[in-house]
Amino acid sequence: MVKGRPDGAPRLEHKGYNRGLILGLTMAESMLLLVFCLLLVAAAMISAERSRRYEVERKLEKAEQQVALLERKRSEQTALIVQLQSKLVSGNLSAADKAVVEKQWRELVLARETLDNIVDEGATPADLQSLSKVAAVLKEHNIALAAAPDEVNKLLAGGTGGGVMHDWPPIINLDDAKKNYFQSGSAELTGTFAQLLGTTITDEIASNLSLYGANIVEVIGHTDEQPVARGTSNLDDTIINAMDGKLPVSSLQPADNAGLGLARAIAVANVLKANPKLKDATILPMSAAQLILPGDTVTSGQRGAVESRRRIEIRVRGRTAPVAVINAGTTLPADVH
Structure with a gap:
């Protein structure tokens, strides 16, 4: 706006922009700062999501490798089964093949009978897994599995066999x-x-x-x-x-x-x-x-x-013997003096 001056020359009036109250920044500058912060947060979220995706992809790749390995083993076993079946049907088994089949069959029958006996005595397959862990501990201490019952009885009876620990009060x-x-x-x-x-x-x-x-x-x-x-x-x-x-x-x-x-x-x-x-x-x-x-x-x-x-x-x-109170005038036995 141009206004007249007393001397007749025009004068230009300047009016500044009003400043905002947020850290002394204008509204536009405040919006830019907010957008920048939002971009930083978004970048952090994207980075975290990318890391999670890489981890999932790595696990997926490992799982696919394991599946491929299992599939290869399954194929090999399937081929072996087909081969054995064809030999059994045709009766074209060598002496060595017959010996292997008979040996595996006997082991299978024996394992089945053993499992049936264990189940009849009240044990479960989970008990067998626990027993295998016990056997490993006994082996570490050079104790035969067959001798385990005797060693346990010694512990329970408080025997003085080697390595027996007592339940003393802590010091x-x-x-x-x-x-x-x-x-x-x-x-x-x-x-x-x-x-x-x-x-x-x-x-x-x-x-x-x-x-x-x-x-x-x-x-x-x-x-x-x-x-x-x-x-x-x-x-x-x-x-x-x-x-x-x-x-x-x-x-x-x-x-x-x-x-x-x-x-x-x-x-x-x-x-x-x-x-x-x-x-x-x-x-x-x-x-x-x-x-x-x-x-x-x-x-x-x-x-x-x-x-x-x-x-x-x-x-x-614990107190090992009754308390004996001796008064000053009490005469002690001869074997106490």
Whole structure:
């Protein structure tokens, strides 16, 4: 539009396009961007569909090859059957052919009789398949199939034949190297360990007690062979009161690894005794000191700090004999002194 100016010269007025509100783009630009995104999505879908089609084509090709192989074998077998039939009809069988036919016929009759006997005894073809798997396992362990019943009877009877396993309760092994359950040289529990003892570990112990009909929990403290840096021990004066909860575990001052292992076992045992889930069990703290390596072997000497050897083992068992309570004034038999 041309308007007059005061000086008489014409003036051209410019008016810009209004911008859209989508990322500052015009409507046309927004539509182009949308079309571009749709093309990307379509390309991804087409690519995925093409991959699926290639996979289906590959499987189809493999199936066709297998069908062709089976068809070739069927043709060969059909030709062989026709050949045998013609020989049988004509009676033109060689001695070798007759021997083969008779042998195969006898095997077929024997297999049929064997199958009938198995079915009469209540077995099924599926049982035979399972038996073949059992036979393979027995062969791997050098056990003859005919000897399998005797080996099974030994296992069921809890015999002591070679390789017989017993259903012992599992050992709960708490490795200090993984969780830092104790401070170095101390029997005090870390907060994390105390919480773990009161929840997950207690639940596992209670489950084992119920499953195996046990009522004794043995808590065994193990240490490494690093000497304890303390001159004297006060365990003789404090250990019973600490076990009864009258003294804190921090009051125990062992001077050797045997005492340190026992002090740590007492710390764990006190937490377990306080849990209502184990109220019917007897908790026994014990120490293996530095003698037993992980894996239940005796050490031959391994100096230094070895975290994997600092551990607590928890075992459950049944009581082997009635509890005999001996009072201070009771006279012991002569063979006990």
